[in-house]
Amino acid sequence: MQKVSELYRGKAKTVYTTEDPSLLVLHFRNDTSAFDGERIEQLDRKGMVNNKFNHFIMSKLEEGGVETQLESLLSDDEAVVKKLDMIPVECVVRNVSAGSITRRLGVEEGLDLNPPTFEFFLKNDALHDPMVNEYHIQSFGWATESQISEMKRLTFKVNDILKPLFDAAGLILVDYKLEFGLSDGKIVLGDEFTPDGCRLWDKETREKLDKDRFRQGLGSVVEAYEEVAKRLGVTLD
Ligand code: ADP
Ligand code: UDP
Secondary structure (H helix, E strand, O other): OOEEEEEEEOOOEEEEEEOOOOEEEEEEOOEEEEOOOOEEEEOOOHHHHHHHHHHHHHHHHHHOOOOEOEEEEEEOOEEEEEOOEEOOEEEEEEEEOOOHHHHHHOOOOOOEEEEEEEEEEEOOHHHOOOEEOHHHHHHOOOOOHHHHHHHHHHHHHHHHHHHHHHHHOOEEEEEEEEEEEEEOOEEEEEOOOOOOOEEEEEOOOOOEOOOHHHHOOOOOHHHHHHHHHHHHOOOOO
């Protein structure tokens, strides 16, 4: 599969067209951004680790019955994926309180959320990805009622598959963000599932092993991602 031309350069990935109009190449770059792109740094090996991590997780999700963009790995830091018509909302499930919800609701970090909670955010860096509700999504035509319920169903199904997977690796899946798109009218999981877009804590020590290491200046960011990959059995090199 050959890359033909650059379609879009995001904060962490570059998207290329291919000779096949139904397929794209995602290039996972070493760029790491926080605070809606206000802080960007290059972290050695991150593109490779995230590409392989994403492939591993999406394969597990496929096995569990979630349709994903997954096609094949192209190189260490590139993957071939189905081209989706992306829905411009982020779907977040939280098992434990952390990040924006603690600031928004004035709750402490680390509370078990029972049942896990769900939030939609609009993908818009200039507006700092504001939280939106299901009426906003329908009224502005970003997705229909049935597409919204399918995104919620699939996002919780991902939780059912991944929570035990991480638990068995000694990790708590605190929260995560998913992006979906349409392919032949069906809702398909796109973008990525990596430690850049979820929170993972060590079960015993509660050490943060995700992008909060970068956001909070804790250091050893890629080392933490590699530790998670190792515990899950992701083959890196
Ligand atoms: P951002 O756009 O937030 O800066 P990235 O750097 O990760 O994020 O860029 C990747 C872009 O590619 C995102 O806009 C994402 O919605 C889009 N994308 C991800 N997967 C697919 C796909 N399978 N088909 C089409 N677009 C995709
Ligand atoms: N997240 C993401 N991209 C975003 C916003 C959030 O991948 O643009 C992820 C984030 O890594 C975390 C979850 O979604 O795993 C919930 O993020 P939160 O709302 O707490 O925002 P944050 O404080 O992390 O910006």
